Amino acid sequence: MTTTNMTMAKALNEGLRRAMEKNKKVLIMGEDVGKLGGVFRITDGLQKDFGEDRVIDAPLAESAIVGTAVGLAIRGYRTVCEIQFDGFVYPAFDQIVSQVAKLHKRSDGVYTMGLVIRIPFQGGIGAIEHHSESPEAYFAQTAGLRVVSCSNPSDAYWMIQQSIEHDDPIIFCEAKSRYWEKGEVDLDNPPQGLFDAAVRREGTDVTVIGYGSSVKTMLRAADTAVAEGTSLEIIDARSLAPLDLDTMARSLEKTGRLVVVQEAPHMASIGSEIVAELSERCFYSLRAPGLRVSGYHVPYPPSRIEEDYRPSVERILDAVDRVMGAES
Amino acid sequence: MTTTNMTMAKALNEGLRRAMEKNKKVLIMGEDVGKLGGVFRITDGLQKDFGEDRVIDAPLAESAIVGTAVGLAIRGYRTVCEIQFDGFVYPAFDQIVSQVAKLHKRSDGVYTMGLVIRIPFQGGIGAIEHHSESPEAYFAQTAGLRVVSCSNPSDAYWMIQQSIEHDDPIIFCEAKSRYWEKGEVDLDNPPQGLFDAAVRREGTDVTVIGYGSSVKTMLRAADTAVAEGTSLEIIDARSLAPLDLDTMARSLEKTGRLVVVQEAPHMASIGSEIVAELSERCFYSLRAPGLRVSGYHVPYPPSRIEEDYRPSVERILDAVDRVMGAES
Amino acid sequence: MIGEELVQLLTPEGERIANSEYESTLGIDEIFGLYRDMVIIRRLCNESTSLQRQGQLALWAPVQGQEAAQIGAGRALQPMDFTFPTYREHGIAWCRGVPPKDMLRLFRATSNGGWDPQKYRHSVPTVVLGNQALNAVGYAMGIQRDGAEEAVMAFFGDGASSQGDVLESFVWASSFNTPVVFFCQNNQWGISTPMSIQSKIPLYHRAHGFGFPGIRVDGNDVLAVYEVTKRALDSARVGGGPTLIEAYTYRLGAHTTSDDPTRYRIDAEVEVWKHRDPIERVKSLLVREYHVKSAKFDEVITEADAMALQLREDVLAMDRPDPITMFDHAYAAPHPLVEEGRREMIELGVSAASPS
């Protein structure tokens, strides 16, 4: 096993490159993805190497980016659409919900909607409004779509390739605040399947489940908890739709206590789904109610105060205390 | 108390009429709302009586219907936007999420986004694709919006007026399969507040919560259950965001068993939220896991088989049996 | 509204008109073929309407009045081209070879599509107004990348022309010079919304503002529609870029069988357009210029009746699908929630599928 150290941004870039090398039908389309390499430089150098026909600088219209990718899919191409920021995916919502999610079904399986919609999501980078949203549950809810999230270089490198190879349309959520963090990537073997959750740290007292930017915060919370004598099991959900409930339930059977962490507000969220499902599956093992630590139910605040909106170590530990103290 | 018997469609029409009479700033805008009176005739006769300036036939563009209603709101008007069918609200999603939901906040409270977006939702009318969707959770999830649902004439008449008077933007979901059902309407006094759930039938064994078209199915299930010796308490959530959790929890403290019913697939849905919240609030009273009876996680099927997609009496009773049998 | 800007090759009475830009390239057999197609489509439409009235279809979207627009465009297509219809393109589907019974699956509510779109190179219907225009441009971008000499046609109505998706598709088609022909049937109405609410000026002008040709053709003149469409497709296939064709026509019937047009339009308008009937027009030409005998016309009617009979039979035989099929093709790859649903349905026993 040869591993290489790189940032998550670079890992995505390398993953895209490898997918394009492997399959000539793979295209990239988005705003500023060409010469600029995207505002986050995820597509850096790809237009130079694969040409303007395969790395397409789009006019500024998200509905068109996705809508034309649908037509390209019908023609047999696999397009990786880059949405510049989470808050700009909504103009494409109609195409995603009405066409991307439904055309495989409507055509009785004739059309393959093998396209990937990359969305840098969540906050934490000090940006202005619309640049820090968590739209994942809109898509997770939508039958016909799959939603995955990556937050480290290894996952970034492999999950983007697995997503491009997959025949269903995939909403690919990238924890943008993690783009610049480095990590080891095994270039030969994927760490796991695209739809598997990962136990990032084993523990015995409380199962803490999250994804994207929250994973790192959860791991920091686990460090602090150890000092307080509490052992947290940290699970990175990775796939948000479908959820890998087996891995989650297995952990919960052991710990009996559940905390879910997400930047999105808790209303009808991924966190709600995890709590609802696990409350059902693990009813007799749960020793305390499953709690959610989420963004607040307000528009994402100006970024000078975003750290008080995003789940913090303190808020996670607060929830941990509550599930620990709830012992019946 | 003088009550009048009318259909839900007529009640909405009368409610709109009364709101327009009371406040000259109230407008109606949508596709075919004028001479045709809307495809469901909800706005029948209103353009004739209030003129083309107040009942506006829109060009066919949903983003524009909502986007111009936003500008009208800034100018002090209150627009009731009609979206012709649930599946056609998605082109307006961006305006709803990025402007309608956030402008009050962004303007530090200066702008009042007092607008209502009416959506005939859910299935059950034998329609073709895109005419039977349940998009409510997309909106419920969005901070800045409120979501309510009506499924009987009295609620229709009052909730539409309460929504128009309310200062926050409201997504108003009308159970279209109930448009032609009659019921008593008290024209003098509203039965309750806009955001209150209603106990439609008292019971002791299982709390069954739902909304929209499901309420009637739930009541039928309750009838059947009685014969089997099980007493269901039926709650119509009415407000989906915010949820009236107090009323729901009160019921659950009594019954200890929960079934939630909805046409939407269960993934990250209103049902998930209700189960997650009540699992937390009523952890020590719950005698069985809270179950959801939902649409399946597939695109809405052709309507010849829609009754096998929508929650049926049988499926509800099946869930009731499971929560009854789960006794520990 | 109909002025000199309109391409016409036949008067409403079926007399030839000289046009400086276009001339008809078709001979008697081809013209008769167009006539036949139109008669069959009208018959199909009438049969479907009555099937709907008899409770055999959930809905029907009539195409009366628009036969020339659809058959003229449909016959100008080459087999290798690809088409993106709305819910009303029965004439196009016919030209693409879609079996009539398959067209009706959507309306019998037994399918959300109905045919194999790759086999007929005719996409499944798009019901959400305008979405297909962008899908068509994307498909055309694929043609460009394949280096193929093919074209795409995107269909939409006057009403849909106001949708952002249609307008964005104009931007893209122009920027990337894609081989796409936008075929807008301006049938004057979008349900109850008159054309005047969608645009104050003729629709075909819209293309000019995006930098590509727009042209208005008499949509009730099948010869003109054929020539205008053929030229646009020929140009598109060899790198000439997009064209917007506005077929100026009229929806003689209701929007769908659920609609009641008497609420919003006057009979007199419908009467005027009945005099511009597309089928009568070409029939007059065939009689006057080619002396086609009435027996030949009768043959077509017989053929159409037989088609209708067969259609009725096929529709009545079209069973309610097994509910379990709702889980098929929801995803291409296995999905736990789909499997969970499938299992539950099998346990409920509502499906013919045996419990696993």
Place this chain on the structure above:
Amino acid sequence: MIGEELVQLLTPEGERIANSEYESTLGIDEIFGLYRDMVIIRRLCNESTSLQRQGQLALWAPVQGQEAAQIGAGRALQPMDFTFPTYREHGIAWCRGVPPKDMLRLFRATSNGGWDPQKYRHSVPTVVLGNQALNAVGYAMGIQRDGAEEAVMAFFGDGASSQGDVLESFVWASSFNTPVVFFCQNNQWGISTPMSIQSKIPLYHRAHGFGFPGIRVDGNDVLAVYEVTKRALDSARVGGGPTLIEAYTYRLGAHTTSDDPTRYRIDAEVEVWKHRDPIERVKSLLVREYHVKSAKFDEVITEADAMALQLREDVLAMDRPDPITMFDHAYAAPHPLVEEGRREMIELGVSAASPS
């Protein structure tokens, strides 16, 4: 690209040009006023850029090169008009009376808006490209219903012109003949996307396809922008309907301080446009034609410097808001989830608000 179709009243050297349609109606004081505005806005922009470099702002969107477009348009507005800006309309905000420090709240990331939009009749910034065009048309529909003689101006860029919302706003403005002026600053770039990807033909033509006037003005010629805008607004206020103004200009700086334009455009292009500097142009006129003394120009620079100093002071004094304010105005009426969050935050003790 710049041809006769462009309305110009001054050459880049500041010499007057006769134009058959428009003539300048402004006297020395007004022209000097425009000059002053432009200098101040450029100074504001430079100060903001350096504040950003020093870590005092999260971001800045420079407006260098576009001062004439914004000041010409901004000064043509009447107090009762209403404006819908993007994130880059600092010059317009200045003309509407928005205090400079309020313009910077967004960029200091202490607010998503920054000023009272009703007080200044200048809406809060719209960051999602194109949304504001529809909002502006809606506002204009309100003006019509009020029977008021007012106009609305919607600002957007060349890039945003491809968005469905902007294009739908053209449909609506035309159909309802609303009092709206669409002011498109074609600064040649949408981040790294060149104008040629958004349109193959001059942008102002787009309006013609929707049935209303489009006009291209030299966006670096403040006199021309002023006259063209004034006439469009005057017409809109009295029922003349919409106009699209394409102000042909150039973004001399980066898209924002996060951007690196050297990756996608060549210096030579920037150099060409530096020679068309909007401020130098009118200064030349003032010197040559009105013999304005350098002392007078110095006064403006002193004034601009003072403004910049004050701005810096104000920005540095702009504290991080109390986090608890995120719950204010999320909704107009009380909301249980908002109250739940507020309570939780107070308990956490991160806010200055005392526990309840």
